[in-house]
Amino acid sequence: MSRIAAFGLALISSCMLAGTAVAENARTLQIIVSKDKQSLAVYDGDKVVATSKVSTGKQGHDTPTGIFSILDKRKYHESNIYSNAPMPWMQRLTWSGIALHESGSVPNYPASHGCVRLPAAFAQSLYGQTERGVHVIITDAPVTPVLLHDGRLFSPKRPVPPNLMSDVPLRADNFARTTRQLEVAMNMAPSSPLPTAPKKTEATVPEAAPLRILITRRQEREQVADVQEMLNELGFDAGSHDGFAGPMTRSAIEGFKRWKGLKVKGFLTEEFMTSLYAASGRQKAPAGQLMIRQGFKPILSVPVGIKDPETALGTHLFTATDFDRTEGTARWQALTLPNRLPEAMMKRLGITNSDAGFTTAEPAAQQAFDRIEISAELRDRIETMLTSGSSITINDQGVGQDTGEGTDFITLTRSSPERIEATTVSSKPQRADKPARKVRAVPLGVGLY
Template identity: 35%
Template sequence: MQDSACIVPVCISSWVVFGGSPVSAFSLCTCPSNRGAALATALTLALALIVPAALEPADAAVARRIKREAPAKADARPQIPAGQLHIMISIRSQTVTVYSDGVVAARSRVSTGMKGFPTPTGVFSVIQKNRHHRSNIYSGAPMPFMQRLTWSGIALHQGALPGYPASHGCIRLNQDFAQTLWKRTRLGARVVVTQQEAEPYPFTHPKLFMPKAVRLSEARPELRGTLRTAQADTTANDAERLTIPDGLTLPDYPPVADVTADIRQAILDEDPNAKKPARPSGPVSVFISRKDRKLYVRQGFTPLFETLVNIRDDDQPFGTHVFSAIEAPDSNVKWIAVSLPVDVPKPKLVRPAPSRKLGRKAARAAEPAKAEPVPAPVTPEAGAVLSRIDIPQDAIARIEALLGPGASLIVADAGLGWETGKGTDFIVLTR
């Protein structure tokens, strides 16, 4: 039997929006044999077009999220020259900048702590390095090229860079940067973490330490000329021989060997194989705390001594400043400084007073809270801060006897915090 003529054709068209205007994607027509078939065909075709259209926004959102969370493209392998390193981390810009002797050497992107797991800000140093490291907190998660900053778990290491803070507090670096930095740093390398970007700058001040040899060479010539080796005016050869008068008896002293026997036995009693504590080595670190009114000294992560200091206008803040000694000609050192910027506080929300008639909720709905601007704090000038501190001369002499390239002085309002301990340099937390 031949097919009957098409009485009710069913056509479905698809339109998409492109550049703000509707554009026909395709049209489809069919000729069913009866009205029931026509309705079924129309519903089938409509579903075929509606379902993909309904799914498209979700797929697009997923695609955008995947694109946004894709690891950032690795920077070219950085070249970091020799010198005293400052590794500067900015949380706000999600960047790391490495300075060598105060000059920019490399820059890259990072990923710091997400909400709920913030990366602490302040002054740190590398206290441990491990090429293949796994987290003992987060189920053995790999942390290649790990450089530890605190024993509580904050470190620099290789990781994914989605373009926003995504770690649990650590500072993630891309692969090339993490490898190069790991090879260039030594224990004690300075790391500074701030919200805003900070950078080292050349700095001089009469109260900064200088090597002992340099200070002696700067003594006045007229004083140097008066120094001479001490000489005895009378020697043993000039003394008259002792004569003993007849009838005088001397005490019966024991032989010399017997007198020294106890000393010899004491020497033998000491264990010659006993392990003597190693003397500290490496650059010397000094920390002056306004809160404690003290100066602390460490060398090679080992405490050496501490002493009280005099602070004028001790009710005025110091801020946080790091002074680092770098190599200079003639066995001298020159200093560079980093002044940590003071974070600008968030605007204070001022809510309207509740009305007895309207009630608290109604008052808030009628008049929303207003942001009251807070004056931005001013970072104290480093030179003015040093001028307010008086250090005992004997402490200065002991520090300058150990001074050399790599030495550092930290001046801060904070006290000796809980992160500073065995096997660390001074760790100063600002948040």
Template identity: 45%
Template structure:
């Protein structure tokens, strides 16, 4: 029988790990509410565990958004705060945001950015989760709900996975991780080591991001076309570096344009025209698996002047091998400048209380080409996830992460600024708690 735990103050009683594992179907979702200072674990749309937490204090506010568990260590010590112990640490970003146990969990924000959890609950949560499991941090309290849409049926019609375990821009600090992506801890009874326990990572479900095309996406295309036209722009990486600047200047000189070396929409249009290509659609779809990109393609966002919102969907297995989808609508605090850069003039439907579900509304406005849809359908199974976002992913998304999508105003960068996505380094001092 599935655990049914009532919400209460502090930690809720949990049964033994073996009984808990037998009761839960999965995949699970962990949802943190900053306003309520709570953490809840959902199995489908049913809450199976809950506890009070303490998030980041003013000046160190825990970012809100969609994260995945990047690393698990039964014992970690803070690198910058007097080697403070952080038992049952589950990392959400390589820049230092994590879930961990603490003996000081007041009912108000008190940490340096991490999410503090009472010790007993942190231990059980560590047992329940796995690398890649999704953690949503919301400003308000949100919960998953069943979502039905023809597009979801098409995307999950070709392949079903049997894996039912927990699966999976405040500007974040510089990303400096500690260990390699091959370190995958397993649950143990006591925190007996400070090292991650390594094993061969299993095949993970895919993570899909649907978002608006950014300047970085277009710059990659421009770099590729400049290379094809005989101007050495270097590796197409969406970054406005020295080679790209030189290539743009050479192209502008050859075409009789003002030689500025600057990437602009006018420059992009000129390069596309010279290459005999049409300007691309206004949306992008990205797919990652095992923390690495495996597929991307163009999509079209219908009525782009309307806000899509930020939404998260998780695929769940049901009887007969079918897949059901559970969805969560997050806040979508787009700053005025970002809204203008994206061409958004109307906030659209973003409240769950409206007549039409905001996730259904967003899916209605995303057109995926048939060939791309078929490629995705071959990859989607139980535990797959879809993020829909106006502002794309946070710049820390890179090697060793899933998509990191932030929903608080301070975390958004200009969508037309070339990406400066940091890459995971192999060793250095980690900024955490």
């Protein structure tokens, strides 16, 4: 049975008996939740294969917007925050407490404690169609994916032996959350180990886990890692190149400043950075950073250029569909999400123009990707690793706070001030289904229910 037919039988009406057949290929599925419409749409490529009503977070327990993926699945789960409230067919989106799950109360207005509630039959059938890693996009107003019809994005190439890629400049991306946050967010370990790429054989090329590519602006962490590397090369012991400015790194920075007669005050000042690059014989790093995760694990982090870096890139998600490694072709679809950057963040990132000035000639996502300067060597290596369902996220703000061990890249978006003031979505009373009790705060201020 085709995926569309399976969804048609099981998901079109949330009152019908839910099907349990696994989708033929869940890699290219996307789940898009609109908080304004209190609705959910399942896309297979650019086609809607199922829809449902939902209930998102009520006032004070708002469901965050952004780009997520399914991290964990459980047929039955109980909330360890809200009085062991049952959460059948739970599909977790963050370790800090956001999930899709069945509920007996799915009114036409926000009513949850932050999760996305689904009708019973729909929740069960959707559970059977997805797999870990499927993207879930939560927005205020509905968004629709568009197909990109040119070849400027990545195309798959046949893989090369691993030793030919051994010189890829890898840098560990240790965005782990604290143990305590994980204890608060969940009361049991994931039901299955993280997916790993299958072993290669000479006869076939097994399909590895999809790549999760994030292209963003370089943050202080990447700058600190560069500083550590250059200081170590110059004989100042800055410790490992982990991007964290601990005592050894700060001592090495102070030592370099004394050597060059620079002002000691300030951390990564322009004067210090210019002097350090000159002393190490390197060119100043470009404005962007490209990072890759696969199977929820970081595997690569390299600098890339951004044309017109003073102008915002926007927030976009690309997904590879119709993937054919033999023919070397892949079709990409894209989503653009509204995202308001705080003024302080724009100042820190050097953004002076928040309006990207996208034209109507082609999709905004394509225009944003065209501003990224990727070397031929890096492109070739990415296309060698590319797999079906791989995705690219472009944003300005960097790695989201919920990105950590066992996650893909999570991007949180912000509403405009006008929308924040207008989030009293319904005139109906916003009642609590479970009495709230005092608990330790978790990120985003929400819990599983």
